[in-house]
Structure formats: C-alpha cells, structure tokens
Amino acid sequence: MAQEYSVQLTFREQWTDERLKFDDIQGRLKYLTLTEANRVWMPDLFFSNEKEGHFHNIIMPNVYIRIFPNGSVLYSIRISLTLACPMNLKLYPLDRQICSLRMASYGWTTNDLVFLWKEGDPVQVVKNLHLPRFTLEKFLTDYCNSKTNTGEYSCLKVDLLFKREFSYYLIQIYIPCCMLVIVSWVSFWLDQGAVPARVSLGVTTLLTMATQTSGINASLPPVSYTKAIDVWTGVCLTFVFGALLEFALVNYASRSGSNKASN
Known part of the structure; x- marks a missing residue:
C-alpha cells in the first residue's frame, strides 16, 4: 500500500481575457476552437499533491480551447494522475480514508490570480463508478x-471520502484466522x-498463523501505531500459542503425577 490513488478526469477551467473579444457576425459564430494551448494566456495551475501524471493523445490530443x-x-483536457493520499490505518480494515485533489497557482499570487469553484455542480462523478476495495461515500469542495x-x-x-469494503478482508483474513x-x-x-x-498440530497451526500475520503486514506500510488488524491477529496468535502451551503443561503435569505415583 503506497498511500496513493490514481484518477482519470476531464479537467475544465474558464476565465475571461478581454484581448480575445471578436465579432460574432450577428450571433452566427458561437465560439472559436483551438487545439494548441500555447496560443493563448493560461493560468499556471498545477496539482500540488501529484506524484505522477500524463496527458491522453489517442487518437488526437484530448484537449480543446473554446473562445x-x-x-x-x-479550457478542457483529459488527464490521468497519481496523487498522494496520507492514510490513518488505526482502524484498518474497518477504516475510512479522506483523499484530496489539490489545485493551486504555481507563480501568480492572489493579487493577480484567484481560483473560484463554479456555482452549482463543480465536481461530477460518473454514476457507474466501481472500485474493487473502496466505496466513494461523498466528496466535498x-x-x-x-x-x-x-x-x-x-x-x-x-x-x-472512501469507505473500505470489508467483505474482501472477511474472506481473506478473518475467516481463515478463525479456522x-x-x-x-x-x-x-x-x-x-x-x-x-x-506437537505437529500445534506447531503447524502456530507457523501458519505467523505466516498469515506476516503476509498481512507485508502489504501495508510500516507505521508506528497499532492497527485493528494487528489486535485481531495478535489475539488469534495468542489462542494458537495457548493451545500448544496447554499440551506442554498437561504433559508435564502427567509426568509429575506418574513419578509421584511410582514413588
């Protein structure tokens, strides 16, 4: 788990440049379309929590400018981004995570450039959005x-706001640990x-439980706090070790009783 998420989006921004005014020929010309972004002035927007990103150029560059x-x-463009998302895993896998998409001006201060959300519905999410291990509960601007x-x-x-789907972990972790x-x-x-x-049964189950615990932690980033899954696997490991320890105590008590009886 790299504490990041990937998103593909159509990004649109709109501004007014009075230098680009033109005659619409009595309403017959609604707008002009450009495909080269360097032909007009543009805000120097960048994604501040971006780790990696690229444009889409198949079959033609997925970008256009309407004046x-x-x-x-x-200005509209289709891009794919990999964004950083620091996570709090204390309740993993019963957790909810908040991942942000941040867009900021790189060089122009607020004295020259101010970004504003469009009124109404500035962010739109596809209705058939499907995530394998998460559910998008809501989003806020x-x-x-x-x-x-x-x-x-x-x-x-x-x-x-993402909610982690529990069914996967129930089948892959919780049920096998109980078994x-x-x-x-x-x-x-x-x-x-x-x-x-x-001895064979106790050692086998103990090693299997230790391997299961190691496999779970291998897929998670190293953190300094205890996660909910750590408590679960720790309790299960304690029960398995307790069963093996019980045999040692019973065997010792049995031998001690036999020695006393023979004396």
Whole structure:
C-alpha cells in the first residue's frame, strides 16, 4: 500500500481575457476552437499533491480551447494522475480514508490570480463508478489557499471520502484466522500420550498463523501505531500459542503425577 490513488478526469477551467473579444457576425459564430494551448494566456495551475501524471493523445490530443465572442475562454483536457493520499490505518480494515485533489497557482499570487469553484455542480462523478476495495461515500469542495514568504497563492481542493469494503478482508483474513484457531483446539481432544500428533498440530497451526500475520503486514506500510488488524491477529496468535502451551503443561503435569505415583 503506497498511500496513493490514481484518477482519470476531464479537467475544465474558464476565465475571461478581454484581448480575445471578436465579432460574432450577428450571433452566427458561437465560439472559436483551438487545439494548441500555447496560443493563448493560461493560468499556471498545477496539482500540488501529484506524484505522477500524463496527458491522453489517442487518437488526437484530448484537449480543446473554446473562445467566446465576449472573450471568455473555456479550457478542457483529459488527464490521468497519481496523487498522494496520507492514510490513518488505526482502524484498518474497518477504516475510512479522506483523499484530496489539490489545485493551486504555481507563480501568480492572489493579487493577480484567484481560483473560484463554479456555482452549482463543480465536481461530477460518473454514476457507474466501481472500485474493487473502496466505496466513494461523498466528496466535498473547498479552498486551501497557502501563504509563503513570496505571497499568498490561490488553491482549490476536493476531499474524497472512501469507505473500505470489508467483505474482501472477511474472506481473506478473518475467516481463515478463525479456522486456524479452531483447528488448534483439536489438540484438546487428543490423548495426552499422543505427543507427535499434538506437537505437529500445534506447531503447524502456530507457523501458519505467523505466516498469515506476516503476509498481512507485508502489504501495508510500516507505521508506528497499532492497527485493528494487528489486535485481531495478535489475539488469534495468542489462542494458537495457548493451545500448544496447554499440551506442554498437561504433559508435564502427567509426568509429575506418574513419578509421584511410582514413588
């Protein structure tokens, strides 16, 4: 788990440049279309939490610019991004995560450039969105202006609230752990003299449980706090170890009793 998420989006922004006003020929010309972004002035927007990104150029570059008679410019482009998403895994896998998409001005301060969300419905999510391990519960738009020693910079953000799907972990982790604990209890019904059988069963379940725990942690980033899954696997490992320890105590008590009886 790299604490990141990938998104493919159609990004649109609109501004007014009075230098681009033109005659609409009595309403017959609704707008002009450009495919080269460097032909007009554009805001220097960037994604501040981006780790990797690329444009789409099949079959043609997925970008266009519309210039309206009043000088209004609409810029639209399709991009794919990999964005950083710091996660709190204390309740993993029963957790909810908030991942942000941040868009800010790189060089222009708020004295020259201010980003504003469009009124109404500024962010749209496809209705058939399907995520294998998460459910998108809701999203919120907000502002995240930042101040540095060079000035204040305008910033927009979208907070995405994800809920982790529990069914996958129930089948892959919780049920197998329960089964291992129950199998370790089988040694309670074996004869106390069946030493090889009880030792083999106890050691096998203990090693399997340790391997399961190691596999779970291998897919997660190393963190300094205890996760909910750590508590679960720790309790299961304790039960399995307790079953093996029970055999050692019973065997010791049996031998001690036999020695006293023979004396």
